[in-house]
Amino acid sequence: MKYESQSIAKWYWFVAMALFAVQVTVGVLAGYVYVAPNFLSELLPFNIIRMLHTNALIVWLLLGFFGAAYYLIPEESEREIYSPKLAYLQLVILVIGAGGAVVGYLFRIHEGREFLEQPLWVKLGIIVAALIFLFNISMTVLAGRKTAITNVLLLGLWGIAVFFLFSLYNPANLVLDKMYWWWVVHLWVEGVWELVMASVLAFILLKLTGVDREVVEKWLYVIVATSLFTGVLGTGHHYYWIGTPGYWQWIGSIFSSLEVIPFFAMVVFSFMMVWKGKRDHPNKAALLWSLGCAVLAFFGAGVWGFMHTLHPVNYYTHGTQVTAAHGHLAFFGAYVALNLAIMTYAFPHLLKRSPYNQVLNMASFWVMTSAMAFMTFTLTFAGAVQTHLQRVLGMNFMEVQDQLALFYWMRLGSGIVVVLGALMWLYAMLGPKAASTELAGQAAPAE
Amino acid sequence: MTRSRTPTLTDSTIPDAAAPPADDWGPFTGLPGHPLMWVLIGSELLVFGAALLGLLGGRIADPVGFRLAQDHLDRLAGGVNTLVLLTSGLFVAIAVVRAKAARVAATRGWLAASAGLGLMFLAVKAVEYATEIGAGWGLDSGGFITLYFLITGFHALHVVMGLIILGIVARWPTAGNVATGAAFWHMVDLVWLLVFPVVYLVR
Amino acid sequence: MNPDIRRLLIVWAALSALTVTTMISGGATSPARVGALGLAVVLAAAVIKVVLVLAHYLDLRQAPGWLSGFRLATLVLAAALYGLALIG
Structure with missing residues (x-):
């Protein structure tokens, strides 16, 4: 620090x-x-x-x-x-x-x-x-x-504030209410938050891998350009069935299906940086969370989002457990993992220690990630069954919910494991430093 | 490259390694114009490609409705506009050649000629739209008509954007700027080469 | 004449000729249905035009890797469009 x-x-x-x-x-x-x-x-x-x-x-x-x-x-x-x-x-x-x-x-x-x-x-x-x-x-x-990282971060943070203002605007017309509501919700998580994500990820990778700043900055520009290009009009995928004009079905389908591109670019970017990296940084846990963030965001936000973003598909899956599956893995992959990555990177500096409790931290990554992946699969299956029974066969909502009980039990189980993983991570960050669990060769004394 | 082990916390004090030249864009190096313009070009082609696939996909569900609506389009106007844009593209390509030779006046002349044809394209399109809207068509009519307005309208917006870009590079006509602006203009041209046959002719 | 400009003029002439071909086989002046063969000609002409614009107007001759990538993408798109057009 x-x-x-x-x-x-x-x-x-x-x-x-x-x-x-x-x-x-x-x-x-x-x-x-x-x-x-x-x-x-x-x-x-x-x-x-x-x-x-x-x-x-x-x-x-x-x-x-x-x-x-x-x-x-x-x-x-x-x-x-x-x-x-x-x-x-x-x-x-x-x-x-x-x-x-x-x-x-x-x-x-x-x-x-x-x-x-x-x-x-x-x-x-x-x-x-x-x-x-x-x-x-x-x-x-x-x-x-001024660096590209601070410029993009500022753009993202200003965007967060500007779009939050629409939370104050709540027209009586329910269609308009929902329309502007998405200007907060969608333009945050599929717009400006992505800019924050890209710049924070770029900062961590710059520090961890020692790759040239010029290379990182160019990737950052490409990621920002593609996320704004796809994310802004991608808002249309929330306008299919809320009473907005029908052309949104096409605008939403086309642009939102391309929203996977910036997430894919972030995966390629982070692995390229690690591959090209000249520096063997001791904070392995931060690197794991960073790469995990890019990969899980790609699957959770990108792939699971694409699954039900085309309007002919969404006509059947809208508001089912498919949405819950997507929501959970997207938030965990893109934004939870990002925060855990930057905290894992920065805490040793803030506490003026060498990276500590790394084994526990990395174990918590695998515990949380496996449990979230299991939860996502469970909810996806639940969503598929629900879509078929409720939307295709026309069964009653509560009848279908009874059919999904097994999936909900499995989701509860995976949720408990996530809590355990979170507690492991919190203990790794805030608990006492356990010297015996350090990675071999990482016991460099704090300066 | 050599991997050196630096098990230290002071990575923020390690200076960035010797920077590569600022114009090294990896695989993007060697493309004419600014690399980010090519990111945009790639994205636009994906959008229009998806929209055209959506159009022909939607047509499978309602072949008669699509055919009835499409027969109201002015196919000849669409063809003429293709020739207009291709000629405009020629002029802009010549402007790039002139800009490389640092001939500012010639560059600006060809850019202006190109923009003039861009305006002609928009004029033809406006006449088409006027007829169609007069017949009661609207963006919200559904089926073929919605897709027609979305695709050609989005394309027309890009023509307008292209005219603005041509104006900007004419003001600062360095070889790099003109190549970047020309790349955008050619992309608009290229998209129309696919839009015209698929929207107007496939039946 | 500047060789680059001569080349661009030849390309422009080819593009214009292909456009006229498209208009004829695509029936730009008659409401008649366009058959499978006519559609094939229309889409093939479109692909050739796109590749000419990429190679010469956009000067991707200088970047052969990108040119082949774009060419492949255009071919795949045109094939998919042709398939959908025949089904519909």
Whole structure:
């Protein structure tokens, strides 16, 4: 760690890790409700559990992004963060907002718009925090060295803030409501978040492999160009059946089926960098998470997304467990793995240690990844069965749900394993350093 | 390349290795114009290719409806527009040759001639659209008509974009800029070479 | 005459002739149905035109690997289009 203000990242990531634990735990709870539908139905109904699961996920991922920005911008810009005080103020606002939202949800206080359930005061708090954040990092970047990594990261982070503004716009017309809702949801995860992902991945690979910056930057430009080209009009794949004009079926099908390209480019990019790399970096766990991120994002977001993005297919699969399968692996691969990668890379620096607990960390990668892959396959099979019984044969929704019980039990099992993997990872990061589990030859003393 | 082991935490202090020349784009090196233009060209060809496949795929489901609608198109106008774009492409290719010889006035002249034909293409297309819209066609009519407007409309937007790009490179007519702008213009031309037969003629 | 410009003019003449061929075999002036053979001529002419534009207008002669890649992609696309056109 070269710059003092990089340690701001640590505090963002501590909060992110806590919410990560909450998110996966509540996920298991939701998975249990699928097999025991009346569980907690009075105290904590399923819609609230799901709200906690999705909101905690999004907030911890965003906190991870903020932390990543505070960690990598000083190194890229070669200067301290403009104002560490503002950065901590921003964190306090976010923590109060997130805590307030959670407590509110428990008392059924929410706005009811899926994923954007936060009460208005929380949304406004998020916007204030975002403004502070953008001001802080933009001032840092403007004053320092400009690199492709910071440029793309800034573009992505500004995009996140700009598109969040559409969460305030909720027209009475349900079609328009949904149309603009996707401007937040889709243009985040299939648009500007991809820019954050590409730039953070580029930063980690640059550090881990020592490949020339010029090479990394060119890849970054190609990835950014293709993700914006496909992702923006790809929004159309959410406009098939919500009441928007029929031409969206073609626009959505064509552009969204190409959304796999940037994810494929990220796979090629990361493996090429490792292959060409001149540096044998001791942090093997960070490298594993980075490569895992690219590969899992390609399958989860790219392949599983393509599976049901063409409108003739989506006509049958829309809103079935196929969507759940895609959603789970896409978020895990693209954004969870990305955050775990940058934290795994940066924590040894932040704690001024050599990479530690790597065996446990890498084991947690394989445990979480296997369990998520199993969950994805399970939900995909469930979705295929559901599509056939419900959409093709026309069986009643609840009858079909009974037929899916076995899949839901298996999903619950894989969810529990994910929680165990997450706990392993958290222990590897936050627990005491276990010298005996170090990789051979990695015991270089901390400087 | 040599692998050297650096088991240290100070990787942020290791300077970036000797940089390759800024114009080394790996496999993209050697393509005329800016490499990112070729990323765009590849993406556009995928989009139009998929759209044309979608059109002929949709036609299988409703051959009569597609045929009835397609017979209202002005096939001759589509053919004439092909000749217009090909000639415009010739002019822009000549502009590239002139730009390489650093002949600024000639470069600008050929770019202007090319843009003039681009405008003629748009004029012909506008007359076609006017007739069709007058007959009650719209983007939301469904079936063939929706795809016709989407594909040709998206193409026409690219012609407009191409005219803007030609204007920009005419303002700064270095050989690299002109080659990049020309690459975009030829892509628009090339797409039409596939759009015209598939949309207007296949029946 | 500059040899590059002479070459471009020849290519332009070929492209124009192929376009006229397309218009004739594709029946640009008559509403009659175009048979399987007519369609084959139309699509073959389109492929040749695309390759000519790639090689000469876009100057991919200088990058033979890219030229063959694009040519292959165009051929595959045209074959798929032809197949769909015959089914429909």
